[in-house]
Amino acid sequence: MRGMRLAGILARSGPLTALLLLFASSAVWAGNGAASAWTKSLPDPSEFVEILLLQNYNTRLVVGGTTLLGATCGLVGTFLLLRKRSLLGDSLAHATLPGIGIAFMLMVAAGFTGKNLPGLLAGATASGAAGMLAVLAIRNTTRLKDDAAMGIALSVSFGIGIAVLRLTQNMPQGSAAGLESFIYGKTASMVFSDFWLITGVSLCTTVACAMVLKELTLLCFDEQYAAAQGWPTLYLDFLLIGLVIAVTVVGLQSVGLILIIAFLITPASAARFWTNRYTSMILLAGVIGAVSGWFGSSFSALLPRLPAGAIIVLTAASIFLFSMFFGTARGVLLRWIEHRRLRRRVGRQHLLRAAYEILETGSNQPHIPNVSIPFPQLLAHRSWSAAHLRKLLRDARREDHLEPSAPGTIRLSENGFGEAARITRNHRLWELYLIRHADIAPSHVDRDADMVEHILGAELVHQLEAELQPRAAVPASPHDITAAAAP
Amino acid sequence: MHTTASATSSAVDLRPEHPAAFPLTVHDLTVAYHRRPVIWDIELNIPEGRLVGLVGPNGAGKSTLLRACLDLVPRTSGEIQIYGQPYRRQRNLVGYVPQRESVDWDFPVSALDVVAMGSYRKLGWFKRVGAVELQNARDMLDQVGIAHLAGRQISQLSGGQQQRVFLARALAQDASLYFMDEPFSAVDAATEVAIVELLRELQARKRTCLVVHHDLSTVAQYFDWVVLLNMRIVAAGPTAEVFTRENLQKTYGGKLSVLDAAAEALRHGAS
Numbered sequence: 001m002r003g004m005r006l007a008g009i010l011a012r013s014g015p016l017t018a019l020l021l022l023f024a025s026s027a028v029w030a031g032n033g034a035a036s037a038w039t040k041s042l043p044d045p046s047e048f049v050e051i052l053l054l055q056n057y058n059t060r061l062v063v064g065g066t067t068l069l070g071a072t073c074g075l076v077g078t079f080l081l082l083r084k085r086s087l088l089g090d091s092l093a094h095a096t097l098p099g100i101g102i103a104f105m106l107m108v109a110a111g112f113t114g115k116n117l118p119g120l121l122a123g124a125t126a127s128g129a130a131g132m133l134a135v136l137a138i139r140n141t142t143r144l145k146d147d148a149a150m151g152i153a154l155s156v157s158f159g160i161g162i163a164v165l166r167l168t169q170n171m172p173q174g175s176a177a178g179l180e181s182f183i184y185g186k187t188a189s190m191v192f193s194d195f196w197l198i199t200g201v202s203l204c205t206t207v208a209c210a211m212v213l214k215e216l217t218l219l220c221f222d223e224q225y226a227a228a229q230g231w232p233t234l235y236l237d238f239l240l241i242g243l244v245i246a247v248t249v250v251g252l253q254s255v256g257l258i259l260i261i262a263f264l265i266t267p268a269s270a271a272r273f274w275t276n277r278y279t280s281m282i283l284l285a286g287v288i289g290a291v292s293g294w295f296g297s298s299f300s301a302l303l304p305r306l307p308a309g310a311i312i313v314l315t316a317a318s319i320f321l322f323s324m325f326f327g328t329a330r331g332v333l334l335r336w337i338e339h340r341r342l343r344r345r346v347g348r349q350h351l352l353r354a355a356y357e358i359l360e361t362g363s364n365q366p367h368i369p370n371v372s373i374p375f376p377q378l379l380a381h382r383s384w385s386a387a388h389l390r391k392l393l394r395d396a397r398r399e400d401h402l403e404p405s406a407p408g409t410i411r412l413s414e415n416g417f418g419e420a421a422r423i424t425r426n427h428r429l430w431e432l433y434l435i436r437h438a439d440i441a442p443s444h445v446d447r448d449a450d451m452v453e454h455i456l457g458a459e460l461v462h463q464l465e466a467e468l469q470p471r472a473a474v475p476a477s478p479h480d481i482t483a484a485a486a487p
Numbered sequence: 488m489h490t491t492a493s494a495t496s497s498a499v500d501l502r503p504e505h506p507a508a509f510p511l512t513v514h515d516l517t518v519a520y521h522r523r524p525v526i527w528d529i530e531l532n533i534p535e536g537r538l539v540g541l542v543g544p545n546g547a548g549k550s551t552l553l554r555a556c557l558d559l560v561p562r563t564s565g566e567i568q569i570y571g572q573p574y575r576r577q578r579n580l581v582g583y584v585p586q587r588e589s590v591d592w593d594f595p596v597s598a599l600d601v602v603a604m605g606s607y608r609k610l611g612w613f614k615r616v617g618a619v620e621l622q623n624a625r626d627m628l629d630q631v632g633i634a635h636l637a638g639r640q641i642s643q644l645s646g647g648q649q650q651r652v653f654l655a656r657a658l659a660q661d662a663s664l665y666f667m668d669e670p671f672s673a674v675d676a677a678t679e680v681a682i683v684e685l686l687r688e689l690q691a692r693k694r695t696c697l698v699v700h701h702d703l704s705t706v707a708q709y710f711d712w713v714v715l716l717n718m719r720i721v722a723a724g725p726t727a728e729v730f731t732r733e734n735l736q737k738t739y740g741g742k743l744s745v746l747d748a749a750a751e752a753l754r755h756g757a758s
Binding site: 082084212214215220222225229231272275276 | 558601604610
C-alpha cells in the first residue's frame, strides 16, 4: 500500500520532482566521489569554492559553455531520438574526423598555422555533411538498410580520420599535437571565442527548433502524413541533420566525437521516462543535458586528471539509470508496482470467487450459507499451487476477508462473503454479455471474462446491469463451474 | 473495363472520359517498385458523394494506389486529378487516414495533439496551434466518440481508439475527399459501428470517401460503390452491379476459401 501511494505522489508531481531528485542525487554522488577515491588529488578548499562559485574567469567560461552545450544537445537530441535516427548522429560524429585532419593539412600547406579552430571546425562540418550524404547515397541506391549504411559510413570515415591524423603528425611544418583532443574532447582548452561560438550555435539552434517545433514533431511522428499534407519532409530532415551537425561540431572540443552521441541521446532518453508529452520531454532533456555538462565540467576543473567528456557522459548515464528506474511516466519501478498491484487484485478476486462457487455448488437453498471450506477443495477448484494458494489466503486474511476457522479449512468473513458475491456477480454479468454480444461460446467464456473483469469499473457494471437485467442477485453461471477444476 | 458514370462532361474538359467535376480521376496510372510494376493501367473515375470500397487480395496494390493519389510514391506513368487538378494544388480538399501500423504509438503526444495535426497545413509554417485549433480538435474527437480521452497519451489507447484518433485527425482537415487505408483493420465491434456511422455522415454531407477494405462480407453493406483491384482494375462501379461472384473470381483468382467466404457474404446480402 505504501508503494502505491508513493507511486501516486510521484506520478502526480511529475517532472518537477524528477528535477529535484536529480539535483539531490547528483549532489550526493559528487560528495561521495570526492570524499573516497580522489582524496589525494583534491584541491584545497579555497580552490574548491572558487570553482564551484565560478569565481575564476576561465572556469566560468568552461562551465558556462559546457552547460549551454548540454542544454542544446538535449534539445536537438530529443528530435533525433524521436526521429529514430540515433545511430545517424553517431556516424555523423565519426565522419567529422577526416575533415579535421584534412583541414589542418590544407591550412599548413597554405602557409597558415594549422590549428586555426574555425578552419578545423569548418573541415569537420564539411566531412560530417559528406558522411551523411554517403549514408543517404548508400541507402537510396542500393537495397541496404539504414543500419548497414550507417555502420559502413561510421567505421570507414573514422578509419580515414585516424589515417589522416597520423599523416599530419609526420608533416615537417607545424605541430599537429592536440588534434587527437577532438576524439576524446578537452574541455579545459576552451577559450573566449569558443564560448561565443557555443552560445551562438545554441541560440540559433534553439530559435530554429522553437520555430519549426510543430513541423519537426509531425515529421517525427508521421512522415507519410506530413508528406501528404505537403510539408517538405526531405528538407525538414536536412534541417534536423544540419542542427545535429552544428551541435556536434561545436561539441567536438569539449566532449569529443566519440562521446558526443551520448550527450545527444542520453538526456533525451532519460527525459522520456518522466513525461508523455514531447514539449516537457524537450525541456527536461535540455535541463538534464545542462546538468550533465555543468557537473562534468566542474568536476574535471576540480580534478584536471579526469577528462570532462567522460564525466559528462557518466553523469548523463547516471541520470538515465535513475530515470529508468524511478521515472514517473514509464519507469521500471512504476510498472512493476502497477503490475504487482494488478496481480494481487486478480489473485484476491479469483480466491473469493472460487470460495463463492464452492459454497454455491455445495448448497441447494436460495440463500447460500457461509460455511467453512476444506483447503483441498479450494485447491482443486482452480489450477493453483498449494504455496500460491497459501499466499493468497495470507493476503485475504490481511484484508479481513477471512475469519478464523478449524485447521485445514477456511471461512469467509462477513465482509469477505459480501465481496465474493459482488465479484462473482460481476464475473457472471460479463460472461453473459460476452455470450450474448460477442458470440463467444459458453465453454470459452470463462477465460475471456477472467481477463477483463478485473478491470471492470463501477460505471461499466451499471451498464451491464441495465443491458442484461439479471433477475437473481447473483445470476447463475452460464457454464458448468465444477469443470473449472480442470487444470 | 470499368464502368464510367454518366456525368455531364463540359466542353472544356481536356479528357472527356475523365470529367473535372469528379473528386478523383486516374488516367493510365502505373507504379513500379524496383522496376517491378505494382499496379498498372489504372483508369478510374470516382463520382462525388460516394462511399467507395477499394477491395482486392493482399499485394493487389490497394495501398499503393492510395499513396500514388497522394503523391507519396513516384508514378512510372499516368495522371491523377483531384477535382480536375493535380494533387499538389488540391491538398486542402483531401484528408488522409494512413494505416494504423504506420506510426509508432509510443510517441509522446496526446490524442488531442494528434488530432490537432490535421490543422497544421491550414496553419502553415511557424504558426503555433492555438485555442481555435484545439477546440476544433476536441470537437472532432467528440464526433468519433472519444472526447473523454483527449488528454490520454496515445499508447494508452486501444486499437479501436487509436483508429478513431486517426479518423478525427482527417476530419479536422475538413476535406471533400478522404482516403482511408484500412480503417476497419483490427478494430473492436463498437469502433466498426462508429466508423460506419461516420462514413454515412460524411456521405450525407456530400463528401467522397475511398476506403481500403478487407472484409468482403461487409462490402455490400458499407459501400455503395466498389473498386475491385488486383494490380489492374477488375471492375469499378455501383456495388449492386459490380460486386458479383464473377468479378470477385477475377479479382481473387483461385483463392477458393476467400471466394467461398465471399459467396457466403453475397447470399447473406441477398436474403
